[in-house]
Amino acid sequence: MTKGTDTKLGILQIGLDMASRLGLEAVSIGELAKAAEMSKSGLFAHFQSKEKLQIELLEYAADLFSRNVVAPALKKKAGIDRIRALVDNWNRWTGQLAGGCIFVAASADFKDRPGKVRDALLIQQESWLDSLRRMAQSAIKVGDFRPDVDCDQFAFDLYSLLLGFHLYYKLLHNQETRRRQRTALDQLLKNYR
Amino acid sequence: MTKGTDTKLGILQIGLDMASRLGLEAVSIGELAKAAEMSKSGLFAHFQSKEKLQIELLEYAADLFSRNVVAPALKKKAGIDRIRALVDNWNRWTGQLAGGCIFVAASADFKDRPGKVRDALLIQQESWLDSLRRMAQSAIKVGDFRPDVDCDQFAFDLYSLLLGFHLYYKLLHNQETRRRQRTALDQLLKNYR
DNA sequence: GACAAACACGAACGGTCGTACTATTATTGA
DNA sequence: TCAATAATAGTACGACCGTTCGTGTTTGTC
Numbered sequence: 117m118t119k120g121t122d123t124k125l126g127i128l129q130i131g132l133d134m135a136s137r138l139g140l141e142a143v144s145i146g147e148l149a150k151a152a153e154m155s156k157s158g159l160f161a162h163f164q165s166k167e168k169l170q171i172e173l174l175e176y177a178a179d180l181f182s183r184n185v186v187a188p189a190l191k192k193k194a195g196i197d198r199i200r201a202l203v204d205n206w207n208r209w210t211g212q213l214a215g216g217c218i219f220v221a222a223s224a225d226f227k228d229r230p231g232k233v234r235d236a237l238l239i240q241q242e243s244w245l246d247s248l249r250r251m252a253q254s255a256i257k258v259g260d261f262r263p264d265v266d267c268d269q270f271a272f273d274l275y276s277l278l279l280g281f282h283l284y285y286k287l288l289h290n291q292e293t294r295r296r297q298r299t300a301l302d303q304l305l306k307n308y309r
Numbered sequence: 310m311t312k313g314t315d316t317k318l319g320i321l322q323i324g325l326d327m328a329s330r331l332g333l334e335a336v337s338i339g340e341l342a343k344a345a346e347m348s349k350s351g352l353f354a355h356f357q358s359k360e361k362l363q364i365e366l367l368e369y370a371a372d373l374f375s376r377n378v379v380a381p382a383l384k385k386k387a388g389i390d391r392i393r394a395l396v397d398n399w400n401r402w403t404g405q406l407a408g409g410c411i412f413v414a415a416s417a418d419f420k421d422r423p424g425k426v427r428d429a430l431l432i433q434q435e436s437w438l439d440s441l442r443r444m445a446q447s448a449i450k451v452g453d454f455r456p457d458v459d460c461d462q463f464a465f466d467l468y469s470l471l472l473g474f475h476l477y478y479k480l481l482h483n484q485e486t487r488r489r490q491r492t493a494l495d496q497l498l499k500n501y502r
Numbered sequence: 503g504a505c506a507a508a509c510a511c512g513a514a515c516g517g518t519c520g521t522a523c524t525a526t527t528a529t530t531g532a
Numbered sequence: 533t534c535a536a537t538a539a540t541a542g543t544a545c546g547a548c549c550g551t552t553c554g555t556g557t558t559t560g561t562c
Contacts, residue, residue, distance in 0.1 A: 161539070272473055286421075300462070513553090514552085515553100532536100
C-alpha cells in the first residue's frame with residue numbers, strides 16, 4: 117500500500133516539473149515514464165487515463181501550493197506583513213519549479229480546453245483569488261488598508277502583478293524583475309493604505 | 310504568384326486562431342489542414358517545417374499586432390490619451406481571437422523551449438515592451454507623467470495589468486474584468502501623473 | 503494553344519501518442 | 533511461510549504526428 121503511494125508521489129513530483137516547463141497537456145506518458153525511470157505501462161497503471169493524471173497533478177500542486185504558499189503566510193500577522201509574506205512565498209514557489217508556476221502554465225493550456233482538468237484548474241484559481249480577497253479583508257480589519265477598499269479589485273491587482281513578474285522572470289529572464297515587483301508592490305500597498 | 314500568397318494568408322489566419330486557443334505548439338499540421346480544407350501535404354508545402362510555420366505565424370501575428378494595436382495608438386495625441394487608446398486596441402486584439410492574445414499563449418508555450426520560435430517570440434515581446442516604454446516617455450514630454458518616472462517600470466506595470474485582464478477575461482470569464490481593468494488603469498495613470 | 507512554373511494532392515514513412523490487455527515480479531498481512 | 537494482492541513490465545493496438553516523394557492539376561506567359 118505504501119510502496120505504490122511513494123512511487124506515485126515521485127511520479128507526480130517529476131510530472132509537476134515537466135508540466136511547469138512544457139505545459140500540462142504536453143506531459144506525455146512516455147516521456148514522464150522515461151523521466152521517472154519506469155515503464156510506460158507501469159506508470160500508466162497508477163492513473164487510469166491521461167486526464168486523471170493531469171487532474172492528480174493539479175491536485176498535488178494545489179496541495180503543495182496551499183502548504184508552502186498560503187498557509188505560512190496565514191501564520192504571519194494579518195495585514196501588510198501577511199501580504200508581503202504571501203508574495204515572497206509565491207516567488208519561492210515559482211522559483212522552485214523549473215518552468216515556474218504550474219497554474220500559470222495550465223491556465224494558458226486549458227483556457228479553451230473544456231473538461232474535468234479545466235474544471236479542477238478553475239476551482240483552484242478561484243480558491244487562490246479567494247485567499248487574496250481574505251487577506252485584503254483582514255488588512256482592513258487591522259487598519260493596514262482603508263475600510264472602503266474593494267477586496268476583489270485587490271485580488272485582481274495583486275494577481276496581475278504576479279503574472280507580470282512571472283513573464284519577466286521566466287520568459288524574458290529580465291534581471292530587474294525582482295526590483296520591478298518590489299516597486300509595484302510598494303505602490304500597490306500604498307494605494308490601498 | 311498571388312494564388313499561393315492568398316492561400317498562405319488564409320492558412321495563417323486560421324492558424325492564428327487555433328494557436329490562440331490551443332497554443333502555438335499544439336497546432337498540428339493535420340488539424341490545421343483540416344480547418345483550412347486542404348490536404349496535409351499541400352499545406353505543408355507552403356512552409357518547410359513545423360518550426361517555420363510557427364515562426365511565420367508569429368511574424369504574421371506581429372504584423373497584425375503592429376498595424377491594429379500599436380500604430381493606431383501612435384496616431385493619437387501623445388500621453389494619457391495614447392496610452393488609453395493602446396489599452397483599448399489591445400483589448401480589441403485580445404477579443405478578436407477566440408483564445409485571446411497569441412503572444413500570451415506562445416509565451417507560456419515557449420518559455421522553456423529553446424529555438425528559433427522562442428527567439429522570434431522574445432524579439433516581439435521586447436519590441437512590445439519598447440513601445441510601452443516610448444509611450445511613457447512621450448507622456449513625460451507632454452506633461453501627463455512626472456518627469457522622473459521610470460519608463461521601464463511603467464512598461465512592467467502596464468503589461469502586468471494586461472496579463473491580469475487576459476486571465477480574468479479568457480480563463481475565468483469574470484464578468485467584472487473590464488471594470489477591474491479600468492479601475493486599475495485609472496489608478497496606474499494617477500500614480501504616474 | 504503550348505509550355506514551364508507554381509500549386510495541390512494521396513500515399514507512405516518511421517515515430518510517438520494514449521490505452522488495453524496479459525504476464526511477471528514485489529510486497530503485504532495472516 | 534504462503535497465499536493474496538499490489539505494482540510493474542511487456543507487447544500490441546489504432547490514431548495521429550511531422551515529413552518525404554511522386555504525380556497530377558492549375559496558372560500565367562509567349
